[in-house]
Amino acid sequence: MEPKPGYKSTEFWLAAATTVIAALLASGAFEESSMFAKVLTLAASVLASLGYTAARAFTKVGTAKAAALAEAAKANPPPA
Numbered sequence: 001m002e003p004k005p006g007y008k009s010t011e012f013w014l015a016a017a018t019t020v021i022a023a024l025l026a027s028g029a030f031e032e033s034s035m036f037a038k039v040l041t042l043a044a045s046v047l048a049s050l051g052y053t054a055a056r057a058f059t060k061v062g063t064a065k066a067a068a069l070a071e072a073a074k075a076n077p078p079p080a
Contacts, residue, residue, distance in 0.1 A: 006056055015052035019045045 006012050022045030024030070026038045 009056070011052050011055045015048045018048035022048070 022041040025041040026045070028038070
């Protein structure tokens with residue numbers, strides 16, 4: 001079973017929303033932001049992007065392992 005494309009996953013949309021909000025805050029689009037808030041939102045954006053990337057990588061690795069195990073089971077069925 002193939003994993004669904006990344007843009008169809010919840011992780012993608014949560015990471016994208018976090019990145020957009022953090023980028024807006026860090027860019028100064030809202031004047032009331034302090035420098036600390038800008039740095040904090042930029043860090044949140046980076047962490048969300050890294051989290052999304054890691055989640056997709058683990059999903060793809062797990063799918064590949066499951067497919068390999070299924071193929072191995074077909075090729076070498078256990079003795080009856």
